[in-house]
Amino acid sequence: MEIKDVEDNVKLLESINDLDLSGDFLDPPFLGRQVNYQPLSNTDSKIKTYPLNLLSDPKQSRIQESLVVHDLLNIILGLEGAYIRYNNAYSPYSDNTIPEFKIAKMMDSSLKSICHRIIKLGQLYIILTKLSEKWSDLKYGKTLQRLSFEIRHFLHETYLKFVVDTLENEYKNNPTFTIRDFEQLTNAHDISKKMRLLYDICSKIQKEMEERQAMDHMQEDFNNFMNDLKEQSQFKNGMILVTDTSLQSIAKGGIILKILKNLIQENLGDRVSIEFLKTILNSVAIDYYKMLNSWLIQGELEDPYEEFMIMDTMKNEDTISSTLKFGDRVWDTQYIIRKDGLLDEFSLSDGSDRLFKVLMTGKLLNVVKMSYNIVQLPIDETEPIETPTFVDLMESTNLDIYIDKWYKRANKMCLDMYLENYDLIHFIRLLQKHYFGYQNGNHLHKFLSKNMFDLTRYYSSKNHEHLELRFQGNLEAEKLSRQDEDDIVLKLLNLQLDTQSFEKVVSQYINESNFVNSSESAFGNNNMKKDSIFEASNFQTLREMLVEDVESDKLTEKSIKSTIHYIQHEVIIPFPLNVIVTRTSMVQFQIISRYTYLLQYYSKLLDDTWYEINKNLIWRYNGFSMEIKRNIIQKCRITHNKMNKFVKVILEYYSQNVIEAEMTNFINFSNLNGTNIIDWQLNLQECLTNIMTNCCLSQMFQMQLQIFEIIYKFCKFITSMRRTLCKIDPILFDRYLSHKNESDYNDIKEHDETKSYIFNEEEAISKIIPELLYYTNGMSNSFEQHRAAFMEGLNHYYHRNRTATKSAKNINPSFFNSSNTTTTTTNSNYNTERLINALGQ
Incomplete structure (x- = not known):
């Protein structure tokens, strides 16, 4: 069977009152034209109108006015009438054309002036209808779709209902209904005002759309x-x-709400407009x-x-x-x-x-x-x-x-x-235990003792993977021996060798011997860099500036360092603990840990050297001359004692007065004042920052590295002196270097292919002893000079900090109202003073 196309015909039944008993319309409503007729345009055929010049007689003015009102009822529905029609340039099928109407020339001028005002309603109706249809598309988002719905709802439930129930009803049933009554009704019901407000909303959105496209x-x-x-x-x-x-290329969401809110501000004082716009805003x-x-x-x-x-x-x-x-x-x-x-x-x-x-x-x-x-x-x-x-x-x-x-x-x-x-406090204590050695000194001592040889060797990228595997293997053996089920940090702990030395890592956080504060760290090293970054004109320029800064900040190693300068702990904090213990905090943990390990290493190195310098038979030999005993043996022991005291005083101060004090203060303060997650997160970072910004790990760090280098060379010099001391005394030479006692020779742990079997007194007096005196004095003087410079810097830091604290209290006493701030500042000054006194004794 052949299927033929069927043309649908739709009729709008507005009210049962419009029908007679047979079901036919008595008088088709104006609203029905929106469904039953296609919109007309300038190209469509026009009905022949009755000439208005034939209705110019005053007795016929009511007829002309009635015809004009009839046309206006069509116009405010967006349709053209007989005497008011679309402009020739307008097509109702175009989305972008603003509708324009032309009025018959022969129309009475008084009617024409009112028509111009009422015609705007029809224009607004057409514009709002088209935009509401356009913005109903999914790509415009829910907010703009909701605005489209509210516009359609207003047009259908308020505007068109007003046209049918009020204007059309008055036109049909009130013989005295005039064009002025027509206009007054639209104003009395605030229809014109509300239509204008909707149009203002749409025009602002349309303008925003166009700007975003361009x-x-x-x-x-x-x-x-x-x-x-x-x-x-x-x-x-x-x-x-x-x-x-x-x-985004399309205005939606909050942009639409901002436009509505701004329009409310523009109409303050107009109660009707404000109430209408607020209703629209709440719905949208x-x-x-x-x-x-x-x-x-x-x-x-x-x-x-x-x-x-x-x-x-x-x-x-x-x-x-x-x-x-x-x-x-x-x-x-x-x-x-x-x-x-x-x-x-x-x-x-x-x-x-x-x-x-x-x-x-x-x-x-x-x-x-x-x-x-x-x-x-x-x-x-x-x-x-x-x-x-x-x-x-x-x-x-x-x-x-x-x-x-x-x-x-x-x-x-x-x-x-x-x-x-998750027992957060216990977890942070575990981090402190393994990173800072808190109540974990035995494990740290065992690690240093087991790996002292490898840690003392100069670092080489060729041995990087081999040493890293060895350190990790020792750590895994330690884990198996301890088997602490509650120690999640130990289970997650890894030992790694960083590709950068500790000096280079710390130097990235130091600018002119001061740590960069947190607000500056987001932009670079200092205010100058921050200001220069703000001068960038586009992303490419900004990228080039940042790359240039990174390249300029790259430091070359001043000297080859031992492996201890590269070792670090790594723990991947599990979720959700990593929300509070962030990656930033873990980097701080690592830096502090590496510094404490350096102090522990040099303390252990000096302890091992103490056995050499005080227990070895060659060093305890009483046959040396008074000059050798006083100027070499005794001076080496005194220098060693000063070095040992220096390292241990700083280690004790940093472990107890800085790390332990700050961590305890953090836990106590967070328990009392930590009402939200960010408090805990920021307090932990602030605690770690306070530890890092202590003078030992900031202003005085470079000086300490130089002192550590002197200590390293001194300890190496001490361990290499056994053979040299034997060469300056005939009895020791005969005992250890003449090969009469092979086991004693092995104790020297030196292998020389050009062995001498005869003591050379002239070489000992003219060359070896002067060299020992020169190196001993050089080491001692170099350490004393650097130690004095360190003390001077420490005193400068202490007095400057104390002066700055007093000035800050005088300028802004409210800043120190917090007991936490006051206690931290006071303790910091007091502990620094104690460090100065301990080092000066």
Whole structure:
């Protein structure tokens, strides 16, 4: 059977009152033309109108007015009439053409002036209808789709209903209905005003769309990025929020809400306009508000059209490895701020932390959900969730109260999880144990004793992997012997050899013998670099400047160093502990640990040398002359004693007065004042920063490295003196170097192919003894000079710090109101004074 196309015919039945008993229309309503007739254009055939010049007689003016009102009823529906028609340049099938109407020349001038005002309603109706249809597309997002719905709803339920129920009804049933009545009714019902407001909204959105289409998105992205850096450098908490500064080509989400909010501000004082716009804003913001609630209450981000202030950078990742999914970088970068369309209430420029709290609330809830492996978080049913309207939420302090409520809930849930289920304090103590040797001195001593030879050897990249495997093997054997089930850090601990020496690593954090403060570290080494970075004009220029800075900061090794300068501990902190113990904190742990290991190593090296210099038979030999005993043997022992005291005093001071004091203060302060996760995170970083910025590991570090080098050379010189001391005494020479006693010769541990079997007194007096005196005096004097320079620097640091503290108290006493700040500052000065006194004795 052949199927033929059937043309559908639709008729609009507006009201049962419009039908007679047979079912036919008595008088087709004007609204019916929108369905039953195609819009006319200048190219369509026109009906022949009755000439208006034949109705110019005053007695016929009512007829002319009635015809004009009839036309206006068509015009305000976006259709043309008999005497008011589309302009020849307008086509109703075009999306971009603003409708224009032309009025019959012979129409009465008084009617014509009113027509010009009423015609605007028809123009607005056409524009709003087309834009609402256009913006209903999915690509414009939920917010703009919702605005389109509200426009259509207003046109259908308010505007068209007013046309049919009021204007058309008056026209049909009121014989005295005039064109002035027509206009007055539209004004009395605020129809014109509301249509104009909707048009203003749409025109502003349309303008924003056009600007976004025309702009250079790459350059705008860069400009926003630089402005964001400047903004966040002034952020009061010192926190850097990761943001997406790119601009979308379509205005949606928060951009639409900002346009509506700005329009409300422009119409302040007009009660009708404000109420109407607030109603529209509350309706348009429904989906945005739902996304905000979902994020704050459940940590869920339901944003399929990318219009919310928070964005998920891993949203489009099909598969995410467990290492990446639970890594600390995910915490920093998975959920970030979308700057495009960010509402003014969440701006960073005014120093508000609302945006930070909103971001952190959802992130913390995600940590809890991932840790417990749950989909839905419980909500306290005894406390009802109050959901004010969007407009009310943004007014007064409602927003702060609302955000704080959910921010505190998220922090409480997270802290309870960390302190009760993950025993956070115990975990941090374990890190302190293995990185700083806290209550773990025996393990550290065993490690140094077992690996002293390898740690003393000069580092070589050729032996890198071999030594690393050996160190790790010794650590694994230690793990098996201890078998501490509760020590998760020991299980995760690895020993590695860094490719950079400790001097080079620390130097990256030091600028002009001072550590860079946290606000500057985000930009570079100092204010000069930060200012120069802000002068970049695009991403390419910025990249070149950063690469140049990195290249200029590269340091060449001044000398070959022993392996101890390259060894470090590595622990991959498991999720969710890595949220608090961040990668930044672990780098700080490593640097502090490497410094304490250096101190422990040189202390052990001097201890081993003490046995050599005090217990070896050659050093204890009483047959040396008084000159040798006083100027070589005794002087070496005195120099060794001073070196040993220097290292042990600094080690004790740094371990007890700096590390232990700061870590204890951190735990005590966090227990009392740590009400949220960021407090714990920042307090830990501040604690580690205080340890790192202590004068020993900052201002005086380079001087210590020079002293360590002198100690290393001195110990090496001491261990090589056995054979030389035998060469300056005939009895020792005959006992150890004449090969009469092979075992005694082996004790010398020297192999010389050109062996001498006869004591050479002349060589001993003229060459060997002067050389020993020269090296002994040189080592002693070099150490004393460097030690004096260290003491001078220490005194300078102490007096400068004390003066700065007094000045700060005088200038801003409120800064020292915190007991934690006062105690830390006072203890730091007191402990530094104790170090000076201990080293000066």
